[in-house]
Amino acid sequence: MRENMKMTELLAPAGNLEKLKIAVHYGADAVYFGGREFSLRAQAGNFSEAEMKEAVQFSHLHGTKAYVTINIFAHNRDMKKIPEYVKWLSEIGVDAFIISDPGIFRTARAIAPDIPVHVSTQANTTNLESALFWKNAGAGRVNLARELSLEEIRDIARSCQMEVEVFVHGALCISYSGRCMLSLYMTGRDANQGACAHPCRYRYALQEEKRPGIYFPVEEGDRGVYIFNSRDLCLINRLPELVEAGVSSLKIEGRMKGLFYVAGVVRAYRAALDWLMEYMDSEERQDAKLPVVPERFMEELKLLGSRGYTENFLDGPPGREDMLYQGGNAQQQFSPAAVVVEAGDRPLLRVGHILRPGDRLEYMERGLGVTPFEVLEIRDREGRKVRQALGGDIVTVTTEPEIQWEEWAVIRRRQT
Numbered sequence: 001m002r003e004n005m006k007m008t009e010l011l012a013p014a015g016n017l018e019k020l021k022i023a024v025h026y027g028a029d030a031v032y033f034g035g036r037e038f039s040l041r042a043q044a045g046n047f048s049e050a051e052m053k054e055a056v057q058f059s060h061l062h063g064t065k066a067y068v069t070i071n072i073f074a075h076n077r078d079m080k081k082i083p084e085y086v087k088w089l090s091e092i093g094v095d096a097f098i099i100s101d102p103g104i105f106r107t108a109r110a111i112a113p114d115i116p117v118h119v120s121t122q123a124n125t126t127n128l129e130s131a132l133f134w135k136n137a138g139a140g141r142v143n144l145a146r147e148l149s150l151e152e153i154r155d156i157a158r159s160c161q162m163e164v165e166v167f168v169h170g171a172l173c174i175s176y177s178g179r180c181m182l183s184l185y186m187t188g189r190d191a192n193q194g195a196c197a198h199p200c201r202y203r204y205a206l207q208e209e210k211r212p213g214i215y216f217p218v219e220e221g222d223r224g225v226y227i228f229n230s231r232d233l234c235l236i237n238r239l240p241e242l243v244e245a246g247v248s249s250l251k252i253e254g255r256m257k258g259l260f261y262v263a264g265v266v267r268a269y270r271a272a273l274d275w276l277m278e279y280m281d282s283e284e285r286q287d288a289k290l291p292v293v294p295e296r297f298m299e300e301l302k303l304l305g306s307r308g309y310t311e312n313f314l315d316g317p318p319g320r321e322d323m324l325y326q327g328g329n330a331q332q333q334f335s336p337a338a339v340v341v342e343a344g345d346r347p348l349l350r351v352g353h354i355l356r357p358g359d360r361l362e363y364m365e366r367g368l369g370v371t372p373f374e375v376l377e378i379r380d381r382e383g384r385k386v387r388q389a390l391g392g393d394i395v396t397v398t399t400e401p402e403i404q405w406e407e408w409a410v411i412r413r414r415q416t
């Protein structure tokens with residue numbers, strides 16, 4: 001297991017350049033993002049060419065790998081542009097392509113054979129034979145479907161002789177990873193083009209044909225009917241078992257989530273993995289026994305807001321307790337107050353919401369630590385004292401106690 005530990009990668013979502021830098025700051029070993037074409041998550045603010053170049057350079061500067069998604073289901077018209085795109089990505093130095101379409105896969109292997117291909121979750125790999133199929137085709141890694149148990153993950157990871165990646169955290173789709181037409185049918189937004197509007201989580205009622213506008217409540221819970229409203233995935237308490245099973249990469253979902261989610265989830269999983277690594281080196285380690293993950297990591301994740309957590313299929317098919325039939329979310333207890341966009345002599349903060357002298361905030365350190373502080377004074381970029389700063393403003397602040405700002409750290413505010 002100690003050897004597996006060294007190789008276990010924490011892979012974080014990057015919906016835009018700022019979130020990428022935040023994920024890198026909080027300890028992601030690798031980040032994944034998409035370009036404006038050929039990538040799912042159409043709403044995720046995908047990267048322009050200039051941003052992709054910067055993303056790769058920034059990641060490499062900090063020892064982080066940069067993976068690019070090319071995971072649409074391509075039509076012939078798309079395929080015409082793919083070779084040039086793959087070539088360009090290989091020239092800017094991306095570390096892997098994330099692909100699900102066999103045609104794009106074949107093209108990527110032919111045009112850029114030195115760049116590993118990771119098989120996307122969209123390929124729904126659920127068994128060893130499928131994994132071996134991809135390995136024989138030249139894949140370097142396979143992302144296993146979220147519908148697998150720990151035993152199945154272990155069997156595949158130990159026998160497929162390539163890297164295995166699993167999702168450990170984030171929203172769950174009750175369809176096989178987006179293979180669902182509900183969103184397109186109801187809202188015109190296609191889940192298979194990365195634009196799902198999550199109608200499976202809407203609240204439903206019954207309407208009789210001749211009585212338009214009259215809705216009969218269907219009493220599944222006293223708040224209505226939520227047909228497929230899954231809790232969010234969270235496997236932080238199962239990291240020792242996943243590492244022991246031979247999983248190479250632990251992937252966090254959420255290119256469409258906010259920067260506070262990225263900061264909070266990445267730093268909690270980083271801290272948990274570091275704790276596990278330390279435990280493996282420590283004297284309290286008992287060889288045969290896997291450690292129990294201390295509560296503090298899960299407690300931190302609970303502060304972020306979620307639909308409640310589930311371990312999904314890890315111990316077998318999920319039951320009623322893994323769904324939220326009665327609606328309702330676990331409330332986010334903090335909101336992002338600011339991001340440090342420049343450190344150095346005159347640190348600059350980009351304000352998330354309104355910021356005023358007297359505000360009491362928390363600086364999110366790397367690891368699980370926070371430093372509470374009070375804002376004493378705010379100055380704009382020109383050095384003029386201001387009574388308040390609004391969302392998007394770039395400012396400098398004086399605080400008590402003084403903070404050693406680090407670039408791309410996040411400052412949070414407790415919700416009242």
Ligand code: SF4
Nearest residue numbers: 173175180191196200
């Ligand atoms: S509507 Fe729900 S089940 Fe369908 S793709 Fe979107 S998240 Fe998945």
